[in-house]
Every structure is written in structure tokens, then in C-alpha cells.
Amino acid sequence: MQKQVIRKAVFPIAGLATRFLPLSKVVSKELIPLVDKPLIHYTVKEAINSGIKEIIFVTRPKQKDVLQYFQPDLKLEKILAEKKKEENDLKEIQTMVKGINFSFAAQKEPLGDGDAVFRAKKFIGDEPFALFFCDDVIDSEVPALSQLIEVFNTCQRPVIALKQLPAEKIYHYGVVNVEKIANCFYKIKNMVEKPKEGQAPSNLAIVGRYILTPDVFDYLKPKKKARGHDISIVSPTLGKMAMDGKGVYGYEFKGDWLECGDKMRWFYSFLHLAVKHPSLGEEVKACLKKLKY
Helix, strand or coil: CCCCCCCEEEEECCCCCHHHCCHHHCCCHHHCEECCEEHHHHHHHHHHHCCCCEEEEEECCCCCHHHHHHCCCHHHHHHHHHCCCCCHHHHHHHHHHCCCEEEEEECCCCCCHHHHHHHCHHHHCCCCEEEECCCEEEECCCCHHHHHHHHHHHHCCCEEEEEECCHHHHCCCEEEEEEEEECCEEEEEEEEECCCCCCCCCCEEEEEEEEECHHHHHHCCHHHCCCCCCCCCHHHHHHHHHHCCCCCEEEECCCEEEECCCHHHHHHHHHHHHHHCCCCHHHHHHHHHHCCC
């Protein structure tokens, strides 16, 4: 079998982000900052550092702010030049995305992440692709997607990022039922979305990084939508593929999983990166020591 290269990544960013209201009323959640850069910066950087050459954003109609973040702002650059101010952070963005092709697919209704992935089908064609959810930022020496790609190169089938969690937390997440193949490497037998407390099939939670193969679209066809229900990429899609014997695998990646799905977890992730920041970290630590509550 000829090995297929992962060149494309899908980013579903059309969600309403109700947990971040009122801010998400005017700003896409993906632009909420972690220290001095937005969530989307960290995840796109991970994709590019893993060899991705084309990024497909699945957006709401008229949702333009994420695109604007990655585009040059000639008016702003002119003002900075006139004031003789050099802005290295702006240059970093343009250097990072040089040679990267951005495409956009519209999700007109909030019908779930599975529906969002299906909207990107015309850009994917018959290739395997990466799937990113910006709720999950991963702080690691080797990009998490690169770790998944290394696994994909051995199996050429879907690979899902996994992380062990304690029993008192696991039921808040999508959880996999697995057969262990090797250290950190599993064959997935089924998936459960937020199992009842005490009924999780394992302690392995699903993290927002996937490598998918084009046969996933057969499980996402509009005719398969349950009326009145969002379509999830997890249980009714990849879980069904696994149960049908299609071959779906999981890998426990190495790195810190920084969750940003709600305000409290986002705040913890903000502090995690703030104290590690190369230029701000020591000052942040000093400020935290001064706080007395």
C-alpha cells in the first residue's frame, strides 16, 4: 500500500460558543487570547509545524474575523512604518503562513461538528486529512499532530488523540473502548460520548486532534442525519466505523492538554502558558505571589 501524505487540515470554527457569552457575541471564540496570541494561532501553528499545506476553515456565514487575523493589514503596517515602530509579532504571523493555502466552507446552520466536517468534503477530495478543534491547545515539544502522523504512517487509517483522565473527570468527555496494541497505541472498538458516571469503558478521553480518511464522509452523508439532532464526529461516526471493522486507532500523545472549552478551563490554560512565557513569565509569577485572597 502506497503511503498517503497528510497535507490538509479542517478547522470547524462555526460554533456559537455560548459558554463565552457575551464576548463570543462579537468575537469568534478562536480569537480569544491565551496570553498574547489567540487560540487559533496555536492550533494553526501546530498544523503548519506538522507539515500541513492547506487549511480549510468551516465558518458561519459572514464570519470573517479569523481570516483577517492571518491576512496582512497594509493600513496598520503603513501607520507603524510612519511611526518607525517595528512589530515583530505581525511579521511572525506572515512568516508562519507563507506558502499556506486557506480555504473556506460555510456551515449555514449549527448542526454539529460532524456536519461541519462534511461541509469540507469538496476541498478534501480523496485524501486523508487532519481535524483540529481549537478548544484544545496542546503544549508539547513534538507537535501533537506530528505524533499522530507518525502513527498514521504505520496504519493508514484514522487516528485519534487520547489522554488518560481520572475516574472522577472522565465522564465529562468522549471516551474510547479499546484494545491495547503497543505502548500508547490502541485499536478502538467503540466510543461513548459523555458516559454516565462510573460507566466509562476506559480512562482514555478523546482530545480534539484527529487524522481521518475519506471514507468518513460515507458516515456523514446528509441522509444519515437524525432529525433534530446535531451530528457528532465521535460516537455515531467514528464509533460506527470502528464497530463496522473499518479500523480506527488511538494514540496517547506526549504533551500538556490545555482545555479552553469553558471560562474556567480557559483561564487555567491561560495561566499555564503565562507563567511559561519567555518574556512575561517571571513577571507573571511575581504578580501571582503578590495576590492574597
